[in-house]
Amino acid sequence: MTYTEVDGVEGEAGDFQVMLTRKPRYVDENKCTGCTTCVEYCPAEYPDQFNQEISDNKAVHIYFAQAIPLVAYIDESCLYLKEKKCRICEAVCKNDAINLNQKPEKVEVKVGAIILSPGYEPFDPRVREEYGYGKYENVVTSLDFERLLCATGPYEGEILRASDKEHPRKIAWLQCIGSRRVTPGDNSYCSSVCCTYTQKQVILAKDHDAEADCTIFHNDIRSYGKDFETYYQRTAELPNTRFIRSYASVVGEDPETKNVLVRYATADEGVKEEAFDMVVLSIGLNPPADHEALAAQFGVELEDHGFCRAATSNPLKTSRPGIYVSGAFQGPMDIPESVFTASGAGSQCGELLDHRRGKLTRERVYPEERDVSGEEPRIGVFVCHCGANIGRVVDVPSTVDYALSLPNVVYAQEQLFSCATNSAQEITDMIKEKDLNRVIVAACSPRTLEPLFRDTLREAGINQYYYEMANIREHDSWVHSKEKDEATRKARDIIRMSVARAAHLEPLQEIDLPVNKAALVVGGGIAGMTSALSIANQGHEVHLVEREKDLGGTAGRIHYTLDGMDVQAYVKDLVRRGHEHPGVHVYTEAKITEATGYVGNFVTKVDSERGAREIEHGAAVIAVGADVYEPTEYLYGEDERVMTHLELEERISEGDETLARAGTLVMIQCVGCRNEERNYCSRICCGESVKNALKLKEINPEMEIYILFRDMRTYGLMEDYYREASEKDVKFIRWEPEDPPRVEAVEEEGRPVLRVSVPDPILGQRLATDADALALAAAVIPPEGNKDIARFFKVSLGPDDFFKEAHVKLRPVEFGTEGVYLCGTAHYPKHIPETINQAYGAAGRVLTLLSHDIVTVSGAVCEVEEKKCIGCGACAEACTYGAIEFRKTKQGPKAVVNPVICKGDGLCNVKCPTGAIVLKHFTDEEIMSQIDAAAPEKEGEQPMDAAVGDV
Amino acid sequence: MCSGRVDLDFVLRAFANGMEGVFIGGCRLNECNYTTHGNYHALNMVLLCKRIMEHIGLNPERLRIAFMSSGEGNLFAEEVNDFTRKVKELGPIGASEENDLEALRPRIQEVRELVPYIKMAEREKLESRLESEAQYEGLFTAEEIDRLFREVVSYYIDPEKCQACGICARRCPAEAIVGGKNRIHVIDQDSCIKCGTCLEVCPPKFGAVQEIMGEPVPPPIPEEERTIERKSKSA
Helix, strand or coil: CCCEEEEEEEEECCEEEEEEEECCCCECCCCCCCCCHHHHHCCCEEECCCCCCCCEEECEECCCCCCCCCCCEECCCCHHHHHCCCCHHHHHCCCCCECCCCCCEEEEEEECCEEECCCCEECCHHHCHHHCECCECCEEEHHHHHHHHCCCCCCCCCCCCCCCCCCCCEEEEEEEECCCCCCCCCCCCCCCCHHHHHHHHHHHHHHHCCCCEEEEEECCCCCCCCCHHHHHHHHHCCCCEEEEECCEEEEEECCCCCCEEEEEEECCCEEEEEEECEEEEEECEECCCCHHHHHHHHCCCECCCCCECCECCECCECCCCCEEECHHHCCCCCHHHHHHHHHHHHHHHHHHHHHHCCCCCCCCCCCCCCCCCCCCCCEEEEEECCCCCCCCCCCHHHHHHHHHCCCCEEEEEEECCCCCHHHHHHHHHHHHHHCCCEEEEEECCHHHHHHHHHHHHHHCCCCHHHEEEEECHHHHHCCCCCCHHHHHHHHHHHHHHHHHHHHHCCCCCCEEEECCCCEEEECCCHHHHHHHHHHHCCCCCEEEECCCCCCCHHHHHCCECCCCCEHHHHHHHHHHHHHHCCCEEEECCCEEEEEEEECCEEEEEEEECCEEEEEEECEEEECCCCEECCCCCCCCCCCCCEEEHHHHHHHHHHCCHHHHHCCEEEEEEEECCCCCCCCCCCCCHHHHHHHHHHHHHHHCCCCEEEEEECCCCCCHHHHHHHHHHHHCCCEEEECECCECCEEEEEEECCEEEEEEEEEECCCCEEEEEEECEEEEEECEECCCCHHHHHHHCCCCECCCCCECCCECCCECCECCCCCEEECHHHCCCCCHHHHHHHHHHHHHHHHHHHCCCEEEECCCCEEECHHHCCCCCHHHHHCCCCCEEEEEECCEEEEEECCCCCCCCCHHHHHCCCCCEEECCCCHHHHHHHHHHHCCCCCCCCCHHHHHCCC | CCHHHCCHHHHHHHHHCCCCCEEEEECCCCCCCCCCCHHHHHHHHHHHHHHHHHHHCCCHHHEEEEECCCCCHHHHHHHHHHHHHHHHHHCCCCCCCCCCHHHHHHHHHHHHHHHHHHHHHCHHHHCCCCCCHHHHHHHCCHHHHHHHHHCCEEEEECCCCCCCCCHHHHHCCCCCEECCCCECCEECCCCCCCCCHHHHHCCCCCCCEEEEECCCCCCCCCHHHCECCCCCCCC
């Protein structure tokens, strides 16, 4: 339900009534096909909000190119709605989708649970004049710039200045706009995403114009996310790119060139002013605009900044039972984390509502499939007008005639919109009436509608793989709107190729695999236990495997978090629930010795204190955690006053007297990472150091604490604690990797001290401090044994040896190998609340699989013709999915494809020298027939040409 | 389906059909939709094919690969427009080559027949993952392609040694070996894909299969002389 607002919420967890208002779209969603003819004819232009009002759009429009549903709506700038005139859109819409009489509609829905995911509001730099936004034309926000970069943006992917529509050659980005500032109107927290999105924008700007001069004025560079550090390095190494560590402000513009003047300061040169063609303000993330009203409406509490207040032990839970929160309403976060939390919130709802799962679903029944494999091909071609989208460019009637002239085509017709419900019915009817056994729809991209038309074939009792799509819209009418004759010719070419292929298509069966309902969770830390309990709470057996004697993982050594969570109590409770839950089977001192199988059907052998067991399971969650680097630097291991942060925390919680009495304590950041050997940031250490510094200040306010850092990466709401530490006189001193701190054990006036020195760039000499204790922010490193786990479950590791998810943003808790999921620090270092988010996220994805009785595997997978296989292994080498195995036969080893693991990319087909392995639905024969049919028609060879007339 | 599914033979077939240019669009490198990074394989195939085109006298500029994401319509348009311009400039096959299509077609056909052999000979390189554009030029060299074609092997069954055990015929993936009970086996050179399976499986005690390089394969032994007279064991 898009374009809908919430009016009110009543009831309680498991039984809410939500009152909604559907705003009038003035377009019938069921009739609109998204053809955008109305948009073209609409005379009312107004600034396009999606494109940041840089360019114009029409009163009737589709919100943006990837909108779901991809249908138009009419907004308040419509002439009819304002002045009762025009109504052109009504006249041009061939599907009668426009309805200017729509009224707001009240709807009440009953739901068991609610997820709040209203997102965030971009910071508006107009609130502070010093940013110059709205005052100087060539000052843009990062969101404006994002649209400028985009192919569907205001200038179709060209970066142009507002003042003269010229390409900017010299661009500056100003970081932390609206973030990390306590001035009125700004936000005190860090917006978490700006450092990295700026780097992305620099890379893309350089893609647009390799010569562009890019300057980034920044505070700390917060590349704390997975692969962010190398991304930063990649950006910094681009030619003509400068990263300048300085606050910068917009101070004016050149009245003639409209270039923007930026003032900044560097250690070497002092205060400077420099002109830029364009200035991009890297704006931060605000809570949603109407957060207070939203909170009041749903009865949930907000934290001080206006984000949703979550339970400390579960960031997905709001203060009201049955209402969950995902995405940036939890606080600033990037896309992968938003996706974790989305899956996680889904799992929360699943736990609450599991008793009702599946009660409202209905199964679809298709008629029995007719076996037509023995018949001659009888091809039907349906050519779509797509309203005016195709029809106005391609001569559809003559194209239909042409199609009829092609071999094996026994029927062809035109359709106004092939995707409309009645048209699909028409296709089904014609298949039956004309005895068609193959169908081609010449319309749009298979990306969107192929599933619909395949379904249409199934409805007619024909195997769905007998369907072929000819794209004469995206590939033709849309790109050749001004060359109508050529477009018609191209439509014929495309259809001719499709007809050629269709004749070779084969019926393929999709495989339905049973799904074993149990899950295996590897790793009994917070991530593993949280995930296991969430899965078990939704009615599935869980086998929880832990290598140590006890559950708990690294969290067993953590005592408190920055926001005051009692970690030990939390872990104890988790462990207790893990042991008590009847659905959770705990295996301690466990070691996996073998894992075989595939999605829905794994068999894993585990040796544990319960003996050797063979566990059958449908899904696996890898939550093996991470290890702590054991420093070799800064006298660690040689002097007991030197410790890691985990050890420091243990000493603090044990009430270590020596520590409490220490006069001076120094912390050194980035020990063992952000270096050549481990080129990543351990993410959690800056927050940990601030946490321990604050704790120490609580115990002994007189203690002198120094934190020697490279970039303070207290991203998100942690920034406030960094500020608090600074206010409590914790001293922060920055060092560069070229000249790191030095530590020596010396005697000072008869007192043994640790002398820590660090260069001072301003004074040009080393500052030394005599410390009584030294805490090292030791790197979080990939867990021991991860290579074995990767091998067992056929999953991969990233360049840093942490486990590699299927897709950084779109599938952050899944592996490329289906049925295997990932969470916690095995994925990458993360704080406890982040781990909990991701653990619930993995549980949510596991449930998506296990809640089904079967998984369906595509028919378009590879197959081996055994006779032709010479067992050379080229196919298996190319298949990183591990779908190909070799079977010993009397005729030598022969490749066998496991269709369940095969993803149908077809690499093996190309590698095979003998043509033994074949990608079904994209066979050599099918593709070659298209290549042959693509050859230009020769004059006089096509009998219909003369009849059609406009060749 | 992945861009890595584009077979060397597809490209050659298109040129043999008289297509004046072939364009392959793949996903951006290192942004694989699968986990296989098959677009690198596509790139390697194109680099190889370009060298082959040079070798047979077909302008390699008629083949191009470009990498882009589905969101980069503008880049696609740019690339295709540029390539179309280029192909128009080159004209029909023959206009920028020494020979016209009719003269080139048999050469293309010859290479097409060697595709299985080329896949085996260049297997490793076709699978490699190049790190920078600087390496593109060096992956395959003109000398290497010359040698590849100069050193094409053929397989031949020595009629003196063949004992008609039938193993090679059973194992030949191309069904290129004509044999039968008590009949000397013969390789049909037109069907042979040069995979070497026959050589590999011919029992060492017979050693009948020979690898021939750089010289013509002896003509097949006449049909009537193929029967093997065996002495009966009891005799």
